[in-house]
Amino acid sequence: MVELKSQRDLDRFFAVSPELLCVFSTSGSFLRWNTAWESTLGHGAEEMSRLRFLDLVHPDDAGAARGMLERLGAAGADPVGTPVRIRIENRFRTRSGLYVRLSWSLLSVTGEGLVYGSARNVDKQRRVERALMQRIESKMQVASISSHFIEAKPEELERGLHEALARMGTALEADRCALLVFAEQGALRCEARAWSVEGVPATPCEAAAGQEELSWLLQKLRAGEAVSVMHLANLPAEAAAMRALLERGGVKSILRVPAAYAGRLIGAVSLDVVRQPKSWGEAARTLLLAIGEMFAMTVERARAEDALRRVIEQQELMRATIEQQNVAIQTLSTPIIQVWDGVLALPLVGTIDGRRAADIMEKLLQRIVETQSRFAILELTGVEDVDTETAHHLLKMLRSIELLGAQGVVAGVRPGVAQTLSALEVGLSPRFIQHDLQHALRFCMGRPAATAGSTASLR
Amino acid sequence: MKTLSYGEITDGGLSVFQSVARLEDDGRLVLSFEGAIRIDNPYRYLSSYLDELARVLPQHPITSTTMDFVKMRFCNSNGFYVIMDIVDAVYNLVHGPVLVRRVSDDDWQHETLPILLNLNEEHIAARTTFEDLREP
Numbered sequence: 001m002v003e004l005k006s007q008r009d010l011d012r013f014f015a016v017s018p019e020l021l022c023v024f025s026t027s028g029s030f031l032r033w034n035t036a037w038e039s040t041l042g043h044g045a046e047e048m049s050r051l052r053f054l055d056l057v058h059p060d061d062a063g064a065a066r067g068m069l070e071r072l073g074a075a076g077a078d079p080v081g082t083p084v085r086i087r088i089e090n091r092f093r094t095r096s097g098l099y100v101r102l103s104w105s106l107l108s109v110t111g112e113g114l115v116y117g118s119a120r121n122v123d124k125q126r127r128v129e130r131a132l133m134q135r136i137e138s139k140m141q142v143a144s145i146s147s148h149f150i151e152a153k154p155e156e157l158e159r160g161l162h163e164a165l166a167r168m169g170t171a172l173e174a175d176r177c178a179l180l181v182f183a184e185q186g187a188l189r190c191e192a193r194a195w196s197v198e199g200v201p202a203t204p205c206e207a208a209a210g211q212e213e214l215s216w217l218l219q220k221l222r223a224g225e226a227v228s229v230m231h232l233a234n235l236p237a238e239a240a241a242m243r244a245l246l247e248r249g250g251v252k253s254i255l256r257v258p259a260a261y262a263g264r265l266i267g268a269v270s271l272d273v274v275r276q277p278k279s280w281g282e283a284a285r286t287l288l289l290a291i292g293e294m295f296a297m298t299v300e301r302a303r304a305e306d307a308l309r310r311v312i313e314q315q316e317l318m319r320a321t322i323e324q325q326n327v328a329i330q331t332l333s334t335p336i337i338q339v340w341d342g343v344l345a346l347p348l349v350g351t352i353d354g355r356r357a358a359d360i361m362e363k364l365l366q367r368i369v370e371t372q373s374r375f376a377i378l379e380l381t382g383v384e385d386v387d388t389e390t391a392h393h394l395l396k397m398l399r400s401i402e403l404l405g406a407q408g409v410v411a412g413v414r415p416g417v418a419q420t421l422s423a424l425e426v427g428l429s430p431r432f433i434q435h436d437l438q439h440a441l442r443f444c445m446g447r448p449a450a451t452a453g454s455t456a457s458l459r
Numbered sequence: 460m461k462t463l464s465y466g467e468i469t470d471g472g473l474s475v476f477q478s479v480a481r482l483e484d485d486g487r488l489v490l491s492f493e494g495a496i497r498i499d500n501p502y503r504y505l506s507s508y509l510d511e512l513a514r515v516l517p518q519h520p521i522t523s524t525t526m527d528f529v530k531m532r533f534c535n536s537n538g539f540y541v542i543m544d545i546v547d548a549v550y551n552l553v554h555g556p557v558l559v560r561r562v563s564d565d566d567w568q569h570e571t572l573p574i575l576l577n578l579n580e581e582h583i584a585a586r587t588t589f590e591d592l593r594e595p
Contacts, residue, residue, distance in 0.1 A: 042551075096551045097582055123577075128539045131574040138570055224563040224593045258564070286569045293564075 020102065020119040026073035028053035031114070040121050042095030058091035058099050065090055072108035072115050079111040089122065101126050134283070141171070141287060146294040157302055158193065161295070165195040168291060172284050174271040178204040179259065179295050181267040188214050190267070200274055205249035213241045217256060221268050226289070227256040230279040252277045257285060259292035259299075266296045334360045336367045342374040343444045345437065349382030357393035361400060368406050375444040376401050379437050381412030391420045398432075407447075408432065411440035460484060463515045466508025468494070468501055476531075476538075478505070478545065480512055486522035488553060490545065493530040496538030509544050516552040523555040528572065529562055529592050542575050550577070556586050563591035 014021055014034050020041075022033040030048050037043055043051065057065045068088055075084035086106045091099035102119040109116075145167050149160030161179060169177030178194035192207040206214060216239040220227050229235055230253045235243045246254065255271040269292040271280060333356060339345045346364055368376055378394065386394070398408035411434040413421070434440035461482045468476040476494035483489060498504075526546065534542060549557065559576065561568040578584045 094551070098547075098550060098577075098580055124540055124543045127543060127574050127577060128536055131539060131571045132536055134570055134574065135567070138566070225591065226563075260564070282569055282573055286566050289564055289569070290566055 017118075020117075020121070022117045022119075024053055024115050024117065026069065026076045026108070026113050026115060028055075028069060040094075041092060041100060047095070056092045058093065061090035064088065068106070069115075072106060073113075075108040075110055076113040076115065077111075081110045083110055084108045092119075138283065138287060138290070142290045142294070145287075145291055149298055150294055152298075154302065154305060157298070161193050161298075162195055164291070164295075165193065168269075168287070169195050169197070169271065172271055172280060172287070173273075173278065174255075175200045175274045176202065176204060176270075176272040178202075178206075178270045178272075179267065179299075180204065180206050180256075180270055181259075181299060182214070182218060182265075188218065190214055201249075204270055204272060205245045205251060206270070209242075209245055213245045216242050217268070221256065221258040222265055224258055224260075226258070226285050227254065228280060228285065229254050230277050246272075250274045253279065255280045255284065255288065257288035257292050259296040261293055261296035261300055264296070264300070266299050268292070269295060330359065334363045336364055338371055338373070339377070339441060340445060342372070343377065343441065344368065344371065344373045344375065345377040345379055345441075347379040347382060347437075352383065352386065352390045352393065354389060354393060357390065357397065361393075361397045364397065365400055365404060368401065368404050373406055375407050375409055375447075377409045377411055377434075377437065377440045377444065379411050379440070380414065380417055381436065383417055384414060385416035386420050388420060388424070391417075391424055394421075395424070407444075409434055409440045409443060412436050463488075463519070464508055464511040466505045468496060468498060468504040470498060476501075478508065480515075482519055482521070486520055488516070488519075488521045488524040488549070489527065490524065490549065491527045491530070492542075495531070495533035496541065497533065497535055499537055501538050501541045505541050509541070509548070512545065512548050513552065516548060521553045521555060524549050524553055524557045525560065526557060527560045528568055529560050529595060531568075534567070534571075539571070539575055543577075546576050550583055550586070556588065558588055558590055560590045560592055562594045565594065 017034055018036055020034070020036045022030055022037070024030045029052055033048050037048060038045075041056075043056075053069065054062060054065060065088070068086055072084055072086065075081055084107070086108075087104065088106070089101060089103045092102050093099055100121055101123040103122045104117055104119045106118075107116045108114070145164045148164040148167070149157060152160035165177045165179060169175075176194060176196040178192045181191045181193075183189050183191065188211045190206040190209060192204050194202045194204055194207075196202040206217070217227065232243050232246055232251065232254075249272075251272045251274055253273045256268045257270075258265055259267045259269050269288045271284070271288070333350070335347060337345045337347075344364070344367060346360070348360070352360070364376060367373070378397070394410070398410070401408040409432050413433060434443050463480040463482055465480070466478045467474055474494070475498075476492075476496050478493070479489075479491050481489045481491070502509075526549065559572065561572060576583060576587060578587060
């Protein structure tokens with residue numbers, strides 16, 4: 001009873017297992033198998049009874065599978081040896097002709113000539129692992145290449161770009177690797193930064209190209225398309241001008257990928273070979289696309305920094321100009337003229353506020369001392385009006401002139417100025433107010449030197 | 460045009476991913492993928508869609524297939540298994556060429572899709588062509 005129950009349990013486990021279970025002879029003929037074979041590979045019972053183990057193995061994996069079967073067969077034929085257990089992974093053909101990756105655990109019992117096998121479908125798991133590993137590797141490659149230039153200082157940028165191009169060109173086995181930057185300034189132009197292997201000109205053909213030769217490529221890049229051509233003869237008829245350009249440059253194969261950032265195309269990352277024709281796969285295209293985006297971002301950043309630097313320089317220039325103009329205006333606003341020996345004249349024009357009055361006073365007093373002048377004529381013909389505060393400033397100026405031992409003379413007072421001055425409690429002595437500059441000069445020249453400053457002008 | 464099957468993933472009540480299998484009048488199967496798969500167990504939402512695909516695909520005289528990933532923005536590693544189940548069902552159950560539409564500058568679609576499609580298999584690679592389009 002125990003034996004029967006054990007057999008029944010075994011059959012049930014055999015039937016329910018999602019893994020592919022089987023027993024086959026050391027010659028590879030299947031003797032028993034479970035339903036997972038049909039659900040996983042699609043092979044029915046009739047087919048399985050005709051098939052041998054090696055019939056289902058992928059041709060590329062057949063050599064290893066054959067060796068494994070020989071080892072298992074040798075163990076099965078040996079009546080005194082120890083059981084052999086083997087783990088192996090290979091691809092098995094499905095009924096539709098596609099292959100599924102199986103991970104096997106196999107056991108050959110000595111002297112029986114039978115192999116017990118359990119296989120798990122690891123096809124999707126391996127594909128996911130490969131996909132994730134490829135993502136990780138490509139991200140690391142992008143990070144490694146872009147580290148040469150992504151945070152480079154402006155003065156180190158060109159060197160960084162060149163190193164990145166060299167890394168890419170070497171990794172992708174190109175003869176030349178370049179960053180092409182397009183600009184339309186009247187006509188389409190291409191500026192290039194490039195690396196090449198020894199003996200190959202570093203400058204890509206596009207750098208010397210004209211509008212006609214570049215337009216097809218630019219159209220493709222603007223559409224977000226890469227151009228990958230192993231043989232130039234495969235370029236379309238519309239690209240005839242570009243093809244001729246590349247042929248003149250001795251190029252055999254090309255790959256051009258857009259370099260764009262935030263939807264703005266700046267140019268392309270290019271690979272050329274000039275020795276043997278070459279085809280670059282999806283991985284190269286993806287790498288160039290990612291690096292192209294980094295290049296575009298860096299070029300845009302450099303352009304923005306350059307523009308900002310120019311704005312700052314312009315602002316500095318403007319600030320310097322404004323300062324020079326301020327000095328000139330200040331000089332012009334206080335034009336102190338020595339009109340005669342010992343006589344200074346200061347024609348005032350425009351508004352005189354407190355700051356300007358202080359400035360005028362400082363310069364005038366200094367000039368009086370320098371020239372040892374006896375008279376300073378304040379010529380007010382150009383001053384239409386003054387407010388009370390300004391009038392006080394004028395009076396203060398006259399008082400200061402007297403303290404230096406000179407005499408202040410006011411000339412050319414206009415009606416508006418006269419009204420304000422007359423309203424002040426402290427007035428001007430009429431002797432030192434002259435009708436105009438001519439009268440003021442005559443007044444000064446008519447007075448002996450000893451009298452200057454000796455008479456109080458304010459009362 | 461006839462809709463053969465429809466699968467959807469919702470997250471917090473919002474639809475985040477949809478896949479539709481349509482049969483066009485000219486016998487072309489169009490499988491569209493739209494949105495993003497970010498959840499841990501997409502099978503919870505899509506197992507009935509996969510079962511339905513496996514059931515209905517052999518029933519129709521399909522001449523060619525278009526798989527459109529242009530509106531699929533992201534897929535995590537759990538989603539890779541679902542995508543592989545769908546594309547494997549197509550390659551196993553449907554005859555004829557397969558056109559894969561993808562975004563021209565999306566690196567995950569360029570790097571990962573060929574692996575999920577199992578293009579290492581010559582039979583599959585021979586049936587498959589890509590159309591690279593700009594992101595809508």
